[in-house]
Amino acid sequence: MSDRDLELYDAIQRGDKHALEELYEKYEKLLYSFAFKMTKNNELSEEVVQEVFIKIWTKKGIYQKKKGKFSSWILTVARNTAIDIMRKKKVQTYTLEERDSLYSEEPLTEELFEWKEDAERVREAMRKLNTNQLEVIHLFYFDAMSQQKISERLDIPLGTVKGRIRLALNHLKKHLTTIDEKGGSRDE
């Protein structure tokens, strides 16, 4: 799967528009959904996706193999772009009503196509977290809140925010490892 990404990326370096189109088609929904999870806004999400592909198309050599898997790299760029755009537009990360809906696990009517397995794996691990752990991960990773804001939101001392995040992430990692060991079919 990632070999194809590299092939496409190489072709894009040579100015191959079809390669960019193929890469776009592959990542459109994943990036859009991720950007939407962060910005909760259609227009901004489209802007994020556009910025990501403008970077790929215009900044030659922006991705190199040593930077790790292409899919992780492009998601990193997407997250940073979303943060950048949200800051610029001063987007309020979210309201309380939104937060309620954030944690209700609704059955998925649509899937992320080829990312289905990845999605199921992460979601299964997330389901094993308790509400507090889930909340701190959302505030930290998807809402990209500052330490100060997280401490206010959770009403905990500033100095303990980092520890809370680490703890939640350790739990997540642990669950992911368990799932990988149990599943075993996910060899790269």
Add this chain to the structure above:
Amino acid sequence: MNNEKCNWLIDYFNGELSIKEKEEFEEHLKDCLECQQELAELNTLHEDLPFASEPVKPPEGMKDRVLGNVFANNETNSSNESETVEGKEEKEAERNVPFIHKNDSKRRVQKKQGSFYTIAAILFLSLVGNIYLLMEMNETADTPVEESENQTDQLIQSVALDATEVMDATGQASILENEEGRTLLVQADNLEEVSGEEAYQVWLLEDEQPYRAGTFVPSENGSGAVSFNLDSLEDVNWDTVAITLEPTPNSEVPQGDILLAAGL
């Protein structure tokens, strides 16, 4: 080890530090193994967490818009961007650190350009609302500025027009000011020949509302220029210049595709 700066890690990862703080933290990071390790751990989250996003269907027509804008960006960036900016951004991406665009103005131009692909269609839709204004405009739109001998023109702003996929043209828009007011000067090269009544039309757009701003026919070598007295549009808060090829020199709304455009 328990440096105060270690507590900046979260805000660093989330792009919350000021430029100065960011530099300080990166300095700290060089010597702090603990922070390096924690940052590396945080960066592995990108391999997993984004997949937890609930699938959302991208809006109608997004692919065409995005790809259109991406490809329209091609030339502007490769020619205008300095090596250093490119190098810097690359370096930042490498560290997996949120980056902040230093070049705000450039971004805004890109954003503007972002909607150009759809502008032609939108312009068409807004026909009814604008027709009254445009008819009124038409009287004055093409009046070139009279040159008087002892006035000094001052360049207020100048911007390169970005080509779209439709035509491989180049252009420049400038605003000049003298005692008599402001003038928009638009030049373009590498234009395709016109046939019949066709003419190139300059538009000023305010939130995608078009205002005529000069008509011209290119010379044999594909170059053309027009000047336009901006006083007649004093009340219009336009933000974009665009050129289209029109079937006749008196289109009141753009009928052709946008060939060149820039935010101004």
